[in-house]
Amino acid sequence: MKSDKLKFLVFCLVVFALPLPLSTGYLTNVLIFVGINSMLALGLNLLLGYAGQISLGQAAFFGLGAYGSGVLTTQYAFDPWLSMVLVALVVAGFAFAIGFPVLRLKGHYLAMATLGVGVIAHIAFNETVDLTGGPSGLSGIPNLSIGSFSFDSDLKNYYLVWSFALAVILLSLNLVNSRYGRALRAIHDSEVAARVMGVNARLMKVQVFTLSALISAIAGSLYCHVMTFISPTSFGFNISVELLTMVVIGGLGSVYGSILGALLLTLLPELLRTFQDYDIVVYGLLLVCMTIYLPGGMVRGIPALLRRLVPARSGNA
Amino acid sequence: MDLLNQITQFVISGLATGAIYALIGLSFAIIFNSTGIINFAQGEFVMLGGVMTIFALNVLKLPLLAAVVAAVLGTTAVGLAFERLAIRPLKNATPLSLIIITIGASILIRGVVMLLWGKDTQVLPPFSGNTPLEIAGATLLPQHLWIFGVTILVIVASRLFFHHTISGKAMRACSFNRKAANLVGISVGRMVLLSFVISSALGSLAGVIIAPLTMTAYDVGVMLGLKGFCAAIMGGMGSGLGTVLGGIILGTLESLGAGLISSGYKDAIAFLILLLILFLRPQGLFKKGETERV
Numbered sequence: 001m002k003s004d005k006l007k008f009l010v011f012c013l014v015v016f017a018l019p020l021p022l023s024t025g026y027l028t029n030v031l032i033f034v035g036i037n038s039m040l041a042l043g044l045n046l047l048l049g050y051a052g053q054i055s056l057g058q059a060a061f062f063g064l065g066a067y068g069s070g071v072l073t074t075q076y077a078f079d080p081w082l083s084m085v086l087v088a089l090v091v092a093g094f095a096f097a098i099g100f101p102v103l104r105l106k107g108h109y110l111a112m113a114t115l116g117v118g119v120i121a122h123i124a125f126n127e128t129v130d131l132t133g134g135p136s137g138l139s140g141i142p143n144l145s146i147g148s149f150s151f152d153s154d155l156k157n158y159y160l161v162w163s164f165a166l167a168v169i170l171l172s173l174n175l176v177n178s179r180y181g182r183a184l185r186a187i188h189d190s191e192v193a194a195r196v197m198g199v200n201a202r203l204m205k206v207q208v209f210t211l212s213a214l215i216s217a218i219a220g221s222l223y224c225h226v227m228t229f230i231s232p233t234s235f236g237f238n239i240s241v242e243l244l245t246m247v248v249i250g251g252l253g254s255v256y257g258s259i260l261g262a263l264l265l266t267l268l269p270e271l272l273r274t275f276q277d278y279d280i281v282v283y284g285l286l287l288v289c290m291t292i293y294l295p296g297g298m299v300r301g302i303p304a305l306l307r308r309l310v311p312a313r314s315g316n317a
Numbered sequence: 318m319d320l321l322n323q324i325t326q327f328v329i330s331g332l333a334t335g336a337i338y339a340l341i342g343l344s345f346a347i348i349f350n351s352t353g354i355i356n357f358a359q360g361e362f363v364m365l366g367g368v369m370t371i372f373a374l375n376v377l378k379l380p381l382l383a384a385v386v387a388a389v390l391g392t393t394a395v396g397l398a399f400e401r402l403a404i405r406p407l408k409n410a411t412p413l414s415l416i417i418i419t420i421g422a423s424i425l426i427r428g429v430v431m432l433l434w435g436k437d438t439q440v441l442p443p444f445s446g447n448t449p450l451e452i453a454g455a456t457l458l459p460q461h462l463w464i465f466g467v468t469i470l471v472i473v474a475s476r477l478f479f480h481h482t483i484s485g486k487a488m489r490a491c492s493f494n495r496k497a498a499n500l501v502g503i504s505v506g507r508m509v510l511l512s513f514v515i516s517s518a519l520g521s522l523a524g525v526i527i528a529p530l531t532m533t534a535y536d537v538g539v540m541l542g543l544k545g546f547c548a549a550i551m552g553g554m555g556s557g558l559g560t561v562l563g564g565i566i567l568g569t570l571e572s573l574g575a576g577l578i579s580s581g582y583k584d585a586i587a588f589l590i591l592l593l594i595l596f597l598r599p600q601g602l603f604k605k606g607e608t609e610r611v
Contacts, residue, residue: 054413101596107412108355112546113595116588119543127581237539241420248417281428287421291414292406 008173011256015162019155028154030270032226035161036219037262039168041246042255043215046172048244049253050181051208052188053103054111056240057118061213063125063235064091065220070138070230071131080144084221088214095213099206118240125232137231144225157226164222168215172255184208185253245283249290251297260298325455327576328569333461333530335568336468340523341545342552342560343475344516349554350492351512354415358399358423360542361430362517365392366524367533368430371439381444389521395426396517400510423538431535441528460529467526471519472561478515488512520545540584544571547591551602563602 019028044058068087072078078086102113125132132138144151144160151160175181186194187201195201224230242265250261265283272279294301341363348356369388373379379387403418410418444463449456479485490498491508499505524533524541531537544567551563567590575583594602 048413052413054416105595105599108416109550109595109599111357111416112355112543112550113592115543116592116595120585120588120592123582123585127579127585241424244417244420278428278432280424281432284421284423284425284428288403288418288425291410291418291421292403295410295414 004173004177007256008170011169012166015166019158025154028158030266032154032158032161034263034266035158035165036223036226037243037246037266038165038259039219039222040216040243041250041258041262042165042168042172043212043219044243045247045250045253045255045258046175046184046208046215047212048247049251049258050176050184050188051205053205053209054107054244055114055209055212056111056237056244057114057116057121058212058216058243059235059237059239060118060121061091061095061216062220062223062239063121063232064094065217066224066230066235067125067132067138067220068217069221070141070224073142073225074138074140075131080142080221080225084218087221088217091217092210092214096206096210099209100202103202103205103209115237115240118237122232122236125235132232135232137229138224139229141224141228141230143228144222151225161222161226164218169255169259176255180204188253242283245287249286249294249297251299251301254297254299257297257299322454323576324573325453327572329452329455329457329461331569331572332565333464333568334527334572335548335565336464337523337527337541337564338544338548338568339561339564340468340471341520341541342548342564343471344519344523345546345549346552346554346560347488347512347516347519349549351488351509352404353412354404354419355546356516357416357419357542358426359516359520359545360538360540361423361426362392362396362520362538363524363527363541363545364430364533364535364538365395365426366521367441367528367537368434368439368524368535369521370525370528371441371533372434374441385522385525388525389518392521392524393514393518396513396520397510399517400513404509404513405506423542427535427538434535436535438532438534440532441525443529444526458530460526464526464530467522468561471522472558475519476557484508484511543591544587547587547594550591550599551594553600553602559602566602 018031040058040062044055047053047055065087068090069080069083072083072087073080098117102110102117105113126135128134143157151157183194183199183204186197186199187204191201220235223234246261246265247258248261249264250259251257268282269279272282290297290301294305296304341359344362345356345359348354348359366388369391370384373384373387374381377384377387399422403422404415407414407418443458443460445459447458449458451457477485479489487498487503488508488511490501490503491505495505498508523545524538527541545564548564548567549560551566552559552561554560567587570590571583571587574586578586
């Protein structure tokens with residue numbers, strides 16, 4: 001697996017060097033969100049791409065992470081790093097607890113149940129006005145800092161967020177190529193067969209669900225400290241669907257595919273800003289067309305498409 | 318006495334929304350039974366019913382009945398196109414891609430409606446005025462009567478259709494066993510198309526009759542669809558009385574919860590019920606469990 005390590009190193013270098021030629025803060029800012037969305041997409045990819053379990057409630061864990069950190073640091077004067085760890089552990093515990101009943105369900109029922117969790121969390125963010133500020137949001141969240149070094153600029157936040165994102169990428173890559181990852185894929189292909197082979201499918205599904213919730217919660221904590229302001233609209237059903245779109249159009253079960261999906265879907269609304277309301281139509285079209293024409297996502301679909309086009313051209317010539 | 322009046326009032330409005338959930342639940346069940354698909358775009362059919370009626374009424378200046386017929390037909394056309402363009406090309410798709418494609422379609426429909434008719438909330442006037450009737454100290458709106466009437470009519474009609482016509486029986490045959498249905502000469506493809514037609518018509522009708530009570534906008538479909546799904550799950554995804562009862566129980570509990578506990582958590586109550594049922598009785602409230610074949 002030497003080429004995998006090389007690929008990862010090259011990717012790290014690109015990530016490190018990317019903001020250097022960018023003079024404007026705007027693009028760096030967009031790239032920060034690419035990093036956060038990559039973490040979320042990778043978390044969902046572990047669950048959906050490897051274990052084959054859909055979740056339409058990822059935004060709930062993202063939101064719990066963001067609101068957990070936001071509320072603890074603004075209202076109870078917790079240390080941001082401490083609150084990040086605490087919140088991540090609590091959210092993971094919560095996901096573990098609901099994971100057992102939720103992941104007993106399959107297919108459409110699983111989709112609906114996770115969606116229900118997402119909707120309930122979104123309503124709670126809106127309604128617990130005393131804690132979260134309700135629909136008008138929560139502001140004045142402090143930046144993260146180490147000693148006297150504060151992450152208060154876009155560039156500093158870029159490196160902060162991407163260090164976390166790279167850690168999640170490394171974790172995903174290692175997990176995927178481990179015994180554990182192979183067992184997950186076995187569950188994806190046939191849960192019954194996996195169980196017959198001695199894989200504890202029920203527990204593993206809950207574990208990977210918990211891991212994806214943990215990653216989402218950390219992404220949420222980072223998001224709230226980078227933005228210093230959060231409101232419930234960032235954690236609604238649309239966000240869960242957007243994450244699903246990222247993973248699907250990137251290519252289910254592909255680590256770099258998820259990042260590509262996150263990159264595209266974060267840049268797309270920025271590019272479409274002049275026709276602001278059209279982005280929802282474009283998302284819908286993308287989802288429908290990708291499922292019909294490129295069911296393997298871009299990382300598999302585009303090379304296959306090229307292979308089909310290139311011999312055809314040489315045949316004509 | 319005052320509390321009792323209030324409760325009567327909540328039950329009346331709960332029954333009305335429950336009837337709507339029941340209709341939407343039936344429309345879910347019809348597609349599910351013929352294809353095994355849970356159509357995440359079902360709520361958009363409901364939304365289209367209301368929005369298109371308002372359009373036909375205000376812009377095309379049609380009389381109410383014609384506007385309703387036009388809206389139901391228009392939605393049916395969308396349902397038909399949806400089956401042809403998105404569902405049929407994916408013949409042997411996994412449940413996952415079907416979930417994703419119906420979610421994609423729902424976003425697309427919502428987006429197009431938003432572009433065509435804007436983001437504003439729209440109002441459909443009640444079908445026969447707004448003079449409330451007094452019943453046991455609670456008020457009953459004429460629109461409530463419309464909802465109860467249409468719902469009963471639809472339930473009777475669908476019972477007659479599924480049990481006493483050739484097409485209806487053929488559709489039920491497909492839901493029991495597609496291969497066997499195919500072998501006795503039933504065109505399964507046509508039955509799937511028919512199920513989308515009936516389901517979108519039913520969904521849009523529900524959207525039309527609820528619009529005067531709740532108003533409508535491009536984004537009302539999500540919640541209505543999900544609650545209809547909840548009703549269908551409670552009824553065990555059957556297209557019979559179970560779903561109707563499920564809808565009515567859900568509507569009443571939600572209305573009582575919103576009235577007596579907190580209106581902000583109204584939707585959360587519905588989803589808590591959904592989760593509880595999925596966890597405890599995923600086969601529905603009134604059915605026995607089934608074993609899964611591998």
